[in-house]
Amino acid sequence: MRLSPIKTLSRFHPLPGLFLGLLLQAVEPASREGGPFLLIEEGRLAELKSTAANPSDPNVPADVRAISQKILKEAKKRVGQPVITITANKNLQASRDPHDYFSTARYYWPDPSKPDGQPYIRRDGETNPEHDEVSDEKKLNELVKSTEYLALAHFLTGDGRYAGEAARLLRGFFLDEETRMNPNLNYSQSVPGGAEGRGSGVIDAREFMRLPDVLTLVDSNAAWTEKDRKAMKAWWSEYAEWLQTSKIGLEERAAGNNHGAAYDVQLAAVLVMAGKPEEARKVLGESLPARLDAHITAEGKQPRELARTKSWSYSCFNLKNICKGGVMAQALGVQFWDHQGPEGRGSLKKAMLFLVPFLKNPGNWPEKQITKFEPKEARYWLNVGAVVYGDESIRQAQEEFAPMDKADIQDWISTPTRK
Numbered sequence: 001m002r003l004s005p006i007k008t009l010s011r012f013h014p015l016p017g018l019f020l021g022l023l024l025q026a027v028e029p030a031s032r033e034g035g036p037f038l039l040i041e042e043g044r045l046a047e048l049k050s051t052a053a054n055p056s057d058p059n060v061p062a063d064v065r066a067i068s069q070k071i072l073k074e075a076k077k078r079v080g081q082p083v084i085t086i087t088a089n090k091n092l093q094a095s096r097d098p099h100d101y102f103s104t105a106r107y108y109w110p111d112p113s114k115p116d117g118q119p120y121i122r123r124d125g126e127t128n129p130e131h132d133e134v135s136d137e138k139k140l141n142e143l144v145k146s147t148e149y150l151a152l153a154h155f156l157t158g159d160g161r162y163a164g165e166a167a168r169l170l171r172g173f174f175l176d177e178e179t180r181m182n183p184n185l186n187y188s189q190s191v192p193g194g195a196e197g198r199g200s201g202v203i204d205a206r207e208f209m210r211l212p213d214v215l216t217l218v219d220s221n222a223a224w225t226e227k228d229r230k231a232m233k234a235w236w237s238e239y240a241e242w243l244q245t246s247k248i249g250l251e252e253r254a255a256g257n258n259h260g261a262a263y264d265v266q267l268a269a270v271l272v273m274a275g276k277p278e279e280a281r282k283v284l285g286e287s288l289p290a291r292l293d294a295h296i297t298a299e300g301k302q303p304r305e306l307a308r309t310k311s312w313s314y315s316c317f318n319l320k321n322i323c324k325g326g327v328m329a330q331a332l333g334v335q336f337w338d339h340q341g342p343e344g345r346g347s348l349k350k351a352m353l354f355l356v357p358f359l360k361n362p363g364n365w366p367e368k369q370i371t372k373f374e375p376k377e378a379r380y381w382l383n384v385g386a387v388v389y390g391d392e393s394i395r396q397a398q399e400e401f402a403p404m405d406k407a408d409i410q411d412w413i414s415t416p417t418r419k
Contacts, residue, residue, distance in 0.1 A: 038212040038272055038331050039324065043417040045155070052156040063405035067412050068156065074145075074409075075153030079165050083172030084143045085179035091134035094187035094196040101181055103135035103204050104128070105189040118193025125309035125370050137204045140181075143173045144207040144214075148410070151217035163221035166214065167228065175231045183239035186248055199251025202243070203262045209269040209324060210410065236273035243267050256294060257304035258318035264288045265325040277332060284329040284336065292322065292348060293341030300347065300354030311367035312358070316377040319351055323384040327414055337388045337419060352385045356397045375401045383407065383415045 036042070044064075051060050051068040087098040094102060109128050110117025120128075132138065147166045154162035172179045188201020215232065218224045243249040244267070252263045264287050271280040295318075296302055305314040326348070329336035340347045355378065358365045362373040379402035385391070386398035404412060 036216050038216075038269060038328050039210060039414040040213045041327075041414060041416055044413050044415070048152070048156055048413075063403075063407070063412070066405060067407075067409055070409060071149055071152045071156065074149040075162055078146045078150060078169075079161065081146070083176075083179055084139055084146065084169055085172055086136040086139050086181050087179050089134070089136055089139070094190045097182065099180060099182045100187050101136050101140070101185050101204070102187045103137050103189055103201060104131050105191050105198065105200070106131045108191050108194075110192075116193070120192045120194065135204075140205060141207050143169060144210050145410075147214045147218075148210055151214045152409075152413075154221065155217050160221055160223065163218045164223035166218050167221070167223040170214075170218075170224075170232070171228060174235050175228065183235050184242045184246065184248075186246070188248070197248055199248050199253075199255065200259060202249060202252040202266070203259050206262045206266050206321070208266055209328070212269050212272045215273065233273065233275055236270055237275070240267070240270045240274045240276070243270060256291075258314055258321060260291050261288065261295070261318055261325065262321045264291065265321050265328065268325065268328055272332075280328075281332050281334050284325055284332065285334040288322070288325050288329075289336070289339045289341070289346065292339060293346035296346050296348070296351045298344035298347075298350070300350035300352070302351060306367045309368050309370045312355075312362075312365055312369045312373055313371065313377055315351075315355060316381065319348070319355075319378075319381040322348060323381050324414065326384070326388070327416060330416065349385070349389050349391065352381060352389070352394055353391065356393050359397050359401050376406070378402065379407060380411045380415070383411070387416045388419045 037045075047061075047064045048068045048071070051057070051064050052072070054060070055065075055068075086101055089098065089102060091102065094100075105120070105122075106127050107122055107124055108120035109123050109126070111119065111121045147169050150162045150166035150169070154160065154166065174180055185197070185201050185205060187197045188204050189198045190196050190201075191198070215224075219229070243263075244253075252259055254260070255263065264283050268280040268283045268288075271277070271283065295304060302315050302318055305311060305318050308314045326336045337348065340350075344350070358373075359375050359378060362375070365373060378397075382394065382398040382402040383404065385394040386402075404415070407415065
């Protein structure tokens with residue numbers, strides 16, 4: 001019988017609290033408020049640490065063993081790799097500064113009625129392959145993924161080489177004069193022949209939410225110096241200011257769909273890295289719940305996502321980002337999971353329950369979905385919902401459609417083990 005996510009903390013740790021406390025003493029920076037980690041679930045980290053120390057233990061659950069092995073495999077592949085930098089991008093179509101992040105609008109295509117195709121026109125849900133070819137988004141995501149693998153491998157093995165590699169990549173992307181990224185997204189999701197940058201581009205950097213825990217994991221290693229800490233904090237402070245005051249940042253803050261929720265989650269993580277946890281708590285405790293009230297109906301529908309050409313995908317994507325925000329809120333001591341606004345609006349649980357029946361009967365999905373209906377897009381919010389709500393229909397759907405041994409590393413380690 002498959003164990004549900006809520007049971008994982010005690011699966012093979014008889015004294016998880018004591019064990020975990022000893023494990024985390026070496027990684028908790030004195031400057032962090034509200035606990036050492038923002039997205040990483042500490043109980044899962046303890047399981048991984050135990051597995052790395054006793055790889056032949058027959059009591060290790062399959063999902064834990066697989067995640068532990070993959071972390072080490074992926075980290076080893078990244079040792080000695082070149083610094084990841086956006087400055088190598090020669091497609092400077094908007095800014096002329098190679099240190100400025102650049103991307104094109106994913107769903108914009110040449111206008112067939114214009115000789116040069118410009119300005120590009122929007123085809124919702126249809127990705128223009130040019131986006132991946134010329135944009136810095138892949139580099140940014142690889143930076144986050146690589147440093148996370150390396151930082152986790154350092155924690156699991158105690159091998160300082162991994163922390164040193166993570167520190168080198170972080171310096172190269174954010175701090176070193178020749179290869180650093182400027183702390184803004186002024187030229188994100190630009191439209192050829194149109195806007196040089198758009199508020200919608202802020203979502204390109206949503207994976208920044210994972211970096212607070214990366215920094216925590218490398219903080220205790222000598223490879224990450226006090227100079228690095230100060231410079232990195234300054235970078236995030238400047239970026240936080242840009243997010244909250246720039247034209248592009250304010251455009252995204254005003255977004256009423258999944259972009260607005262993703263903005264809040266990213267901003268909260270950035271504020272933590274800027275040394276402003278109280279401001280992060282305010283974002284997660286006030287702004288994000290207000291978005292839920294405006295975005296989720298009393299029936300659990302998400303009208304702005306249902307209006308898209310990939311309505312199932314965006315409904316799931318939005319819930320995944322909101323759940324990440326909920327995990328962060330919980331880590332910072334903010335009550336979130338049971339939020340419900342006026343007239344029954346804004347309930348995350350209701351939004352999950354609205355989607356659950358279509359997992360078994362995708363043919364009944366009433367809205368437009370131009371790509372394949374993928375149950376796997378629901379995995380993360382199902383895993384979270386099974387833990388924090390205890391609803392039988394969510395739990396059964398999680399067991400059938402989102403088994404933990406199918407979760408990717410990033411989602412697995414951030415799935416709560418308790419409410």
